[in-house]
Structures are given as structure tokens and as C-alpha cells.
Amino acid sequence: MxxxxxxxxxxxINALVKKALAYKANPLxxxxxxxxxxxxxxxxxxxxxxxxxxxxxxxxxxMEAIVFNVDKEGWxxxxxxxxxxxxxxxxxxxxxxxxLGSYFDILCIRTFPSLKxxxxxxxxxxxxxxxxxxxxxxxxxxSATLHPLQSLTDIITMTEHAPAHKPKVVLxxxxxxxxxxxxxxxxxxxxxxxxxxxxxxxxxxxxxxxLSEQFTKGATITHNxxxxxxxxxxxxxxxxxxxxxxxxxxxxxPKWMLTEEKLKLTNNAKVLHCLPVRRNVELSDEVLDSANSxxxxxxxxxxxxxxxxxxxxxxxxx
Amino acid sequence: MxxxxxxxxxxxINALVKKALAYKANPLxxxxxxxxxxxxxxxxxxxxxxxxxxxxxxxxxxMEAIVFNVDKEGWxxxxxxxxxxxxxxxxxxxxxxxxLGSYFDILCIRTFPSLKxxxxxxxxxxxxxxxxxxxxxxxxxxSATLHPLQSLTDIITMTEHAPAHKPKVVLxxxxxxxxxxxxxxxxxxxxxxxxxxxxxxxxxxxxxxxLSEQFTKGATITHNxxxxxxxxxxxxxxxxxxxxxxxxxxxxxPKWMLTEEKLKLTNNAKVLHCLPVRRNVELSDEVLDSANSxxxxxxxxxxxxxxxxxxxxxxxxx
Amino acid sequence: MxxxxxxxxxxxINALVKKALAYKANPLxxxxxxxxxxxxxxxxxxxxxxxxxxxxxxxxxxMEAIVFNVDKEGWxxxxxxxxxxxxxxxxxxxxxxxxLGSYFDILCIRTFPSLKxxxxxxxxxxxxxxxxxxxxxxxxxxSATLHPLQSLTDIITMTEHAPAHKPKVVLxxxxxxxxxxxxxxxxxxxxxxxxxxxxxxxxxxxxxxxLSEQFTKGATITHNxxxxxxxxxxxxxxxxxxxxxxxxxxxxxPKWMLTEEKLKLTNNAKVLHCLPVRRNVELSDEVLDSANSxxxxxxxxxxxxxxxxxxxxxxxxx
Numbered sequence: 033m034x035x036x037x038x039x040x041x042x043x044x045i046n047a048l049v050k051k052a053l054a055y056k057a058n059p060l061x062x063x064x065x066x067x068x069x070x071x072x073x074x075x076x077x078x079x080x081x082x083x084x085x086x087x088x089x090x091x092x093x094x095m096e097a098i099v100f101n102v103d104k105e106g107w108x109x110x111x112x113x114x115x116x117x118x119x120x121x122x123x124x125x126x127x128x129x130x131x132l133g134s135y136f137d138i139l140c141i142r143t144f145p146s147l148k149x150x151x152x153x154x155x156x157x158x159x160x161x162x163x164x165x166x167x168x169x170x171x172x173x174x175s176a177t178l179h180p181l182q183s184l185t186d187i188i189t190m191t192e193h194a195p196a197h198k199p200k201v202v203l204x205x206x207x208x209x210x211x212x213x214x215x216x217x218x219x220x221x222x223x224x225x226x227x228x229x230x231x232x233x234x235x236x237x238x239x240x241x242x243l244s245e246q247f248t249k250g251a252t253i254t255h256n257x258x259x260x261x262x263x264x265x266x267x268x269x270x271x272x273x274x275x276x277x278x279x280x281x282x283x284x285x286p287k288w289m290l291t292e293e294k295l296k297l298t299n300n301a302k303v304l305h306c307l308p309v310r311r312n313v314e315l316s317d318e319v320l321d322s323a324n325s326x327x328x329x330x331x332x333x334x335x336x337x338x339x340x341x342x343x344x345x346x347x348x349x350x
Numbered sequence: 351m352x353x354x355x356x357x358x359x360x361x362x363i364n365a366l367v368k369k370a371l372a373y374k375a376n377p378l379x380x381x382x383x384x385x386x387x388x389x390x391x392x393x394x395x396x397x398x399x400x401x402x403x404x405x406x407x408x409x410x411x412x413m414e415a416i417v418f419n420v421d422k423e424g425w426x427x428x429x430x431x432x433x434x435x436x437x438x439x440x441x442x443x444x445x446x447x448x449x450l451g452s453y454f455d456i457l458c459i460r461t462f463p464s465l466k467x468x469x470x471x472x473x474x475x476x477x478x479x480x481x482x483x484x485x486x487x488x489x490x491x492x493s494a495t496l497h498p499l500q501s502l503t504d505i506i507t508m509t510e511h512a513p514a515h516k517p518k519v520v521l522x523x524x525x526x527x528x529x530x531x532x533x534x535x536x537x538x539x540x541x542x543x544x545x546x547x548x549x550x551x552x553x554x555x556x557x558x559x560x561l562s563e564q565f566t567k568g569a570t571i572t573h574n575x576x577x578x579x580x581x582x583x584x585x586x587x588x589x590x591x592x593x594x595x596x597x598x599x600x601x602x603x604p605k606w607m608l609t610e611e612k613l614k615l616t617n618n619a620k621v622l623h624c625l626p627v628r629r630n631v632e633l634s635d636e637v638l639d640s641a642n643s644x645x646x647x648x649x650x651x652x653x654x655x656x657x658x659x660x661x662x663x664x665x666x667x668x
Numbered sequence: 669m670x671x672x673x674x675x676x677x678x679x680x681i682n683a684l685v686k687k688a689l690a691y692k693a694n695p696l697x698x699x700x701x702x703x704x705x706x707x708x709x710x711x712x713x714x715x716x717x718x719x720x721x722x723x724x725x726x727x728x729x730x731m732e733a734i735v736f737n738v739d740k741e742g743w744x745x746x747x748x749x750x751x752x753x754x755x756x757x758x759x760x761x762x763x764x765x766x767x768l769g770s771y772f773d774i775l776c777i778r779t780f781p782s783l784k785x786x787x788x789x790x791x792x793x794x795x796x797x798x799x800x801x802x803x804x805x806x807x808x809x810x811s812a813t814l815h816p817l818q819s820l821t822d823i824i825t826m827t828e829h830a831p832a833h834k835p836k837v838v839l840x841x842x843x844x845x846x847x848x849x850x851x852x853x854x855x856x857x858x859x860x861x862x863x864x865x866x867x868x869x870x871x872x873x874x875x876x877x878x879l880s881e882q883f884t885k886g887a888t889i890t891h892n893x894x895x896x897x898x899x900x901x902x903x904x905x906x907x908x909x910x911x912x913x914x915x916x917x918x919x920x921x922p923k924w925m926l927t928e929e930k931l932k933l934t935n936n937a938k939v940l941h942c943l944p945v946r947r948n949v950e951l952s953d954e955v956l957d958s959a960n961s962x963x964x965x966x967x968x969x970x971x972x973x974x975x976x977x978x979x980x981x982x983x984x985x986x
Contacts (some may be wrong), residue, residue, distance in 0.1 A: 378704055381704075396742055396743060397741070397742070398736070398738075398741075398742040398743070398767075399767060401736075401741070402734065402736065402768070402771050403771060406706065406734075406771050409732050419741060422740065422741075527754045527755075625759065625764075625767065626743065626758045626759035626763065627759070627760075628753040628754070628758075629751060629752075629753045629762075629763075630750070630751065630753060631753050631754050635750060638762075638763070639762075645763065646763070646766045646767055646770070649767040650767060650770035650771070653771065
């Protein structure tokens with residue numbers, strides 16, 4: 033693996049899942065693989081699980097991990113080619129990226145969308161510029177449109193709970209109080225669609241909350257949440273802001289919150305969420321505190337997803 | 351030791367002190383004890399000594415330490431059960447804690463009191479919720495009402511300077527410009543009272559600055575600072591805000607500052623303070639720069655206190 | 669080497685450069701030199717290259733590096749002797765420094781000038797107080813008037829590109845949008861002047877931008893940039909604010925920006941800049957993106973400069 037930006041960087045999803053679960057069983061089995069290698073974790077936005085799980089994964093492989101909160105500890109970066117830098121951006125990515133590449137063997141970066149300019153966000157300007165100029169393998173810790181480490185984790189977690197039959201996987205929109213990116217939903221859709229016919233995949237959301245077809249193509253899409261939930265084996269709950277009239281909150285109907293009542297429509301479904309979750313807004317306490325919720329296991333699995341990916345990149349070309 | 355939240359988690363104070371002093375003499379003697387174990391240091395409030403000394407202590411035991419400033423690098427946490435999370439708290443402790451517990455073998459947390467609601471603060475809601483949900487041993491890096499690593503350090507430092515006779519230990523209130531918690535004073539009182547009849551213990555403060563009897567019971571309490579200081583072997587200087595009319599600054603009489611003049615009343619006492627100290631407000635330059643001050647040694651000892659505690663927790667059940 | 673604050677701490681610049689280049693060829697050759705030693709990196713101001721390169725250098729020597737952003741993670745420090753600390757400074761350097769010294773074998777510190785009071789800045793009050801009280805070797809990560817790790821890096825990088833003849837080295841002022849310290853320019857001048865007759869050294873800047881003679885003495889100084897650039901082998905581009913009427917921006921003439929046109933006056937000069945650089949303000953895109961620019965190599969060399977210095981300090985007295 034040469035980089036990890038989307039599912040397109042993965043040749044065999046199930047092999048990667050298998051590798052991750054092997055690390056879960058034996059975390060330190062490749063403790064020497066990354067010795068004297070260094071991984072940089074660059075954050076242009078806040079993070080808890082992603083930062084800690086990737087740091088832990090790197091340590092499990094014997095690597096030295098250095099975290100750098102670019103905005104808080106450094107300064108604002110410029111990404112536009114040809115910019116006359118007389119404003120508040122102190123450094124251009126063309127200068128910062130190759131220097132960072134010289135200090136690290138692998139670079140991980142988190143950079144959120146503006147949610148203001150869809151064209152810019154969906155062109156993935158920031159992470160693309162970073163990849164173009166840094167000269168070392170890049171792992172996305174969530175970019176403007178995708179969150180592949182989360183999606184790999186989600187596939188791992190569903191694999192652990194796989195029923196005997198081909199499962200019905202439902203991605204459902206949920207209410208929220210903030211304007212959130214489409215990344216997690218896009219990425220989940222991209223991965224489940226690429227997951228080799230392993231699931232029946234349904235996406236449900238209110239009108240006006242359509243996601244980009246670029247990622248959803250292959251899924252059944254409905255505005256009827258009850259219908260979608262029927263006989264579901266896995267329910268993935270997530271809020272996102274509008275894609276078409278970009279970055280808005282339209283109707284925020286509390287009826288879309290996942291409750292115990294709604295869970296009865298499912299096949300005793302396991303419930304996933306990438307966290308952080310707004311309790312009693314996105315999901316009810318009853319659901320989150322029930323045996324149906326596997327959100328903690330899912331978040332714990334972030335370590336093994338990251339470890340499998342870093343391992344693949346360390347072993348590239350071997 | 352299963353956790354370290356207060357003196358009640360310690361079965362033998364003097365044995366723990368002895369262990370700490372053994373580490374001071376040979377810092378790396380247990381360099382392999384924590385190999386492939388990971389400790390998380392979570393800060394909801396700023397820290398210098400506590401953060402660095404605990405990190406150093408963990409490294410001395412061969413552990414990988416990861417620091418995470420929850421508020422600055424992550425987001426605000428919700429602690430109330432049943433909260434409808436439509437405000438500015440992005441994640442509930444019920445969801446964050448078990449995930450953090452899955453990434454670490456030991457978790458350390460610092461969380462200050464609000465100083466607004468005494469009942470909430472003195473119920474130790476934050477650290478209790480954290481312990482309840484994280485599933486791994488927890489070390490307090492200072493909570494709403496106590497600061498046990500500091501108090502253990504204080505006992506260690508007094509042990510190093512113990513006179514032949516049973517020492518007189520005086521905790522004296524000092525003026526300050528900010529509204530401070532009662533933690534350090536509460537905790538010092540709790541530990542000295544539990545210290546097995548090793549000291550004569552006097553607390554002195556202006557009227558209205560009574561501490562909770564829960565911690566002071568066993569000590570002699572007086573509003574006459576001169577009388578308290580008489581023949582003292584150790585003087586512990588610390589400001590705190592009011593406990594009864596909670597979280598206020600009443601009279602802030604500069605006469606309560608510890609000066610060289612006042613030190614003459616003592617038995618050439620050693621002076622302690624947890625730092626940071628406001629020079630010429632809490633203590634005069636003359637005292638801090640004199641041979642009587644052992645505040646630097648005390649702060650340096652924070653490493654050995656933390657190392658003894660982490661070691662005990664690593665060895666629990668053996 | 670007992671500390672690294674300025675070129676005066678170096679007995680043989682070329683030997684130090686040679687050592688750095690040996691580390692560049694074999695980064696891990698002294699991987700055991702710093703084992704069980706600990707280095708603290710304290711930042712009172714933001715940093716990207718300095719922080720990361722020093723951390724990498726320390727790890728290459730087997731040391732444990734701990735970064736601490738004093739202002740962001742700790743609190744504001746007081747540096748004035750005798751201060752009555754009733755303001756917003758929570759701790760005196762006299763108390764913080766010896767404690768930090770007790771936790772680390774080597775301390776590195778970055779502290780910028782105020783640019784308000786020249787006498788205070790040029791007395792190097794902050795770093796001097798720190799050195800006075802911490803009790804362990806100190807490495808400057810940039811102080812009020814100097815940036816020695818940058819200058820050592822600059823000498824290393826010019827050595828790698830040294831022509832057969834004695835090179836002409838030009839330090840030229842460049843426009844900027846912010847009021848910047850004189851540190852990098854001062855320090856570069858100090859090092860090139862001390863560099864053993866190895867270069868012909870010219871400084872050029874607009875009127876009113878004179879630097880302190882304390883550092884420039886030995887260089888040719890001219891206000892005619894074209895004349896200065898003529899036949900130059902190395903051009904070091906840097907903005908600084910005024911020294912005489914301290915900390916001001918006078919004329920900010922865009923004609924001083926280094927362009928491809930101006931580069932034609934030189935002997936196909938290599939262009940250096942400490943980064944971060946304001947593109948199309950200090951230097952044009954054409955220059956930075958040309959083969960003449962060695963700014964990325966220069967920034968990458970920060971690791972080897974830091975590694976050579978830390979190594980020298982670890983081996984002091986041997």
C-alpha cells in the first residue's frame with residue numbers, strides 16, 4: 033500500500049480486515065517492524081480517538097510517533113498555488129510539506145472541509161496538495177470528504193458480528209445541533225459498496241440530505257427510515273449537513289433520532305456510530321446503553337485498523 | 351493498589367514513601383516493569399509539574415506515556431446522566447471513558463472543581479464518572495477536592511527532613527489573587543491525619559476559611575497564625591478559597607504572607623509549597639530564597655511519588 | 669559543549685559541521701548515546717521545524733524527548749527579580765526553572781523578544797534567567813536576539829554547496845507583513861563572521877534597517893541590493909524589523925523581494941531562507957520553485973544541526 037486516502041488504495045478489503053483482527057489478537061506481533069521509523073500525526077482539526085488510536089497503533093509496531101497540532105502549535109497554512117501571502121497564512125503547503133516529509137517516514141494528516149465551498153472541499157485540495165509535496169506515504173486521518181480509517185474500522189467491527197446470512201446494513205441520518213461534514217457517511221458508503229457484495233446496503237435520510245452519488249452509487253436510498261430499518265442487521269447512525277445546497281442544516285426533525293422503539297423494527301441490529309455522539313439527540317440513552325450498541329468496541333477497533341494500515345505501508349514494495 | 355484517588359487507596363503510607371525513596375536512589379531499577387504497557391495522561395486543566403513528573407515516572411518504568419489535553423486538543427465532555435446533549439458538550443463521559451480505557455493500561459486524569467456548586471464538586475462527579483466507565487485503574491492528577499500525588503510527595507519530602515523528635519507540622523493559609531480550590535489543603539490534611547501518629551498537626555487560617563471536617567478531623571485548628579507557627583518543624587503554605595460560603599475570597603489580609611520574621615517563631619522550620627507560588631504574595635522572596643525553603647526538592651520529588659504509585663498499580667494482584 | 673546559546677559556545681564551527689554531516693550520512697550511529705537521558709523542549713512561542721527537528725534529533729540519539737508548550741499547556745511566567753506577583757503571571761522562573769532542571773538532563777527553550785523594549789530583549793533576560801536557575805545544560809531554540817540552531821544549519825547547508833572558490837555570501841532584507849525579530853539575521857551574521865574567513869560576507873537592507881554592530885561587525889554593509897547581489901554564491905533572504913527605532917516597520921518596499929530577475933545578478937546563487945516564508949512577498953514563486961532554492965534541504969538539515977549539538981552536550985566532559 034502506497035498511501036491510505038480512500039478505499040481505492042486497498043486491493044483486498046477482507047485481507048486488510050483479517051490483518052487488523054490478527055493484530056487485535058496479538059498486538060505486539062510486529063513490534064520490530066517499525067523500529068527506527070518515525071510517523072508524524074498532523075492535525076489541522078481536533079481529534080481524540082483518531083489521534084490516540086493511531087499513536088497506539090504506531091507504538092505497537094515499534095515506531096516513534098510525534099503528534100503536531102498544526103494550527104495550535106504552529107500556524108495557518110496556505111494551500112492556493114500562486115498566492116501572494118500578505119494575509120494571515122504564515123506558510124505555504126509547498127514549503128511545509130517537503131520539510132515535514134524529510135522528518136518522517138510516514139505522514140498522517142487530518143484536515144476538515146470548510147463546508148462553504150463544495151467544489152474546493154470535494155476536490156480535496158488540502159490533502160492532495162499535501163500528498164503532492166511531502167514525498168512520503170500519507171495516511172488520511174479524515175479529509176474534506178472521507179474518513180477511511182473509520183470506515184475500515186466499521187467493516188472490521190461488522191465482520192466480528194457478522195450473521196450467518198448476508199447482512200442488511202443501514203446507514204441512517206440522525207439529527208444534530210452542529211453543521212457536520214459528510215465525510216463519515218460518504219466513506220462508509222464507499223467502503224460498504226466496495227465490500228465485495230458482502231452486504232445489502234440501504235441509506236436513509238430526510239429529503240434534501242442526499243449524499244454525493246460518487247460514493248452512494250450501488251446503495252438503495254429511501255426517505256422512509258422505518259422501511260429502511262426493517263430487518264436490518266447493522267444500523268450505522270450519523271448526522272451530516274446537506275450536500276446539494278452545500279453545508280446547510282435543513283429540517284432537523286427529532287423523529288430521526290434512533291430509539292429503542294425503532295430498533296424493534298430491525299433484526300435485533302447492532303448499532304454503530306463513529307463517536308463523538310450527541311446522546312438523546314442522535315441516539316437515545318436506551319440504545320447506547322443497550323447490548324445492541326457496539327460503539328465502544330468499534331472505537332476500540334480503531335487501533336487495529338490503523339495498525340493494519342501502517343503495517344501495510346511499512347511493508348510496501350517488499 | 352487498584353487506583354489512586356485519595357489516601358484511602360493506600361494501605362501503608364510509610365511503605366509507599368520507602369518505595370518512592372528507593373526509586374529516587376535508583377530511578378531505573380524497574381525499567382522493565384512497564385514495558386509494552388501504556389499510560390494515558392488526560393488533562394481537563396493546565397499542568398506543569400504534574401504532567402512532566404508523571405510522564406518522567408512512567409518512562410522510568412519503561413511505559414509509553416501519552417499526554418492528551420482533553421479541552422484543548424479534543425472537546426468539552428458531558429458528565430450528567432441522561433443529558434440531552436444539544437448544547438456545547440460534544441461527548442459524554444459514558445462514551446469517552448470506555449474508549450480511553452481500551453487504549454491504555456492505566457489512565458491518569460486531572461479535573462478541577464467548578465468552585466460554583468459545592469455539592470457537585472465534593473461529590474467528585476467528574477473523576478467518579480470517569481472511574482465508573484473507563485474500566486482500567488485510574489490515578490488522580492488532582493480532582494475537585496483532592497491532590498493525592500502532591501500529598502504523597504509532601505510526606506516523602508518531610509520524611510527526608512524528619513527531625514529526631516515527632517515533628518510539628520503546620521498548614522497555613524496564605525493570601526492569593528485568584529479563587530483557588532481547597533484540593534491541596536484538603537489532601538495534605540487528609541494525608542497528615544492518616545500518617546500514623548507521625549506528626550503533631552496544626553492548621554491555621556483566617557476566620558471564614560474553615561476547610562471540610564471530612565479532611566481536617568484530627569488536626570488542631572486555630573485562627574492565630576503566630577501561635578500555630580511556634581516551634582513548627584514544617585510549614586506548609588497554601589491559599590484556598592472559602593468552603594462554607596463556597597468558592598469565595600473573603601478577607602485577603604497580606605499579614606498572612608509567610609515572611610522571614612514569622613519564620614523566626616518556628617523551630618527553623620522547613621517550608622513547603624506545592625507550586626506554582628505567587629512570590630511576595632503567598633511567601634516572601636526571602637523565605638523562598640532561603641535554606642529553609644524545600645519547595646524545589648518537593649517538586650522534584652513529584653517524580654518519585656508518581657513512580658511509586660504507578661509501580662504499585664502495575665504490580666497489583668501479584 | 670556546556671550550552672548552546674550562541675556561536676561563542678562553539679570552539680570549532682567546522683568540526684561541528686562535520687559532525688552534523690556525519691549524522692546526516694548515518695543518523696543512528698549514536699543511537700545509544702542518549703539512552704535513559706531525557707530532553708525537555710519548552711516553547712513560550714510557536715514552532716514547527718525547530719520543535720520537530722529537535723525531537724527527531726533527540727530520538728536519533730536514543731533520548732526521550734518531552735515537548736511542553738509553556739504558555740498553552742502551563743501558564744505565564746514571571747522573569748523580573750523581586751516582583752510582587754499579584755498580576756497574571758502565575759509562576760516565577762526562579763521556581764519553575766530548577767524544577768524543570770530536576771526532570772531533565774538537557775533543557776531546550778524558545779522565547780521570543782517583546783520587540784517593545786530593546787534593552788530588555790538585547791539583555792536576553794528570559795533565557796539568561798532560565799540558564800541561571802535551571803542547573804542543567806540549555807540549548808536555545810531561538811531567543812530574543814539569536815537563533816543559533818538555524819545558523820549552524822545554514823553553515824552546514826552552505827558547506828554542502830560550497831564552490832571551489834571562497835564564496836560570496838549575501839544576507840538581504842526582504843519585505844514582510846508582520847513585525848519580526850532580528851534573531852535570524854543577527855545570528856546568521858554572527859556565525860558567518862565567526863566562520864573562520866571562509867566567506868566574503870555582505871549584508872544589504874534599506875536605510876533605517878541597520879542591525880546591531882555587535883553581530884554584523886566584519887561584514888560589508890550596503891543599501892544597494894543590486895550591488896550586493898552581484899556575483900553572490902549564496903543569498904540568504906530574511907525580513908527583520910528596525911533595530912535603532914526598535915521594533916518598527918519603516919518603508920516596506922516590494923522592490924526588495926527577491927525575484928528571478930535579481931537572481932540573474934548573482935553567480936547562479938543558491939537561495940536560503942529559514943522558513944516559514946511569505947511567498948510572493950519575501951521571495952517570488954519562481955525563485956522558491958527553482959533549482960536555485962535550497963530552502964527545503966536547509967530545513968531538513970535542522971535535524972543534523974540539532975543532533976550534533978545535543979551529542980556534543982551529552983559528551984561534554986568526556
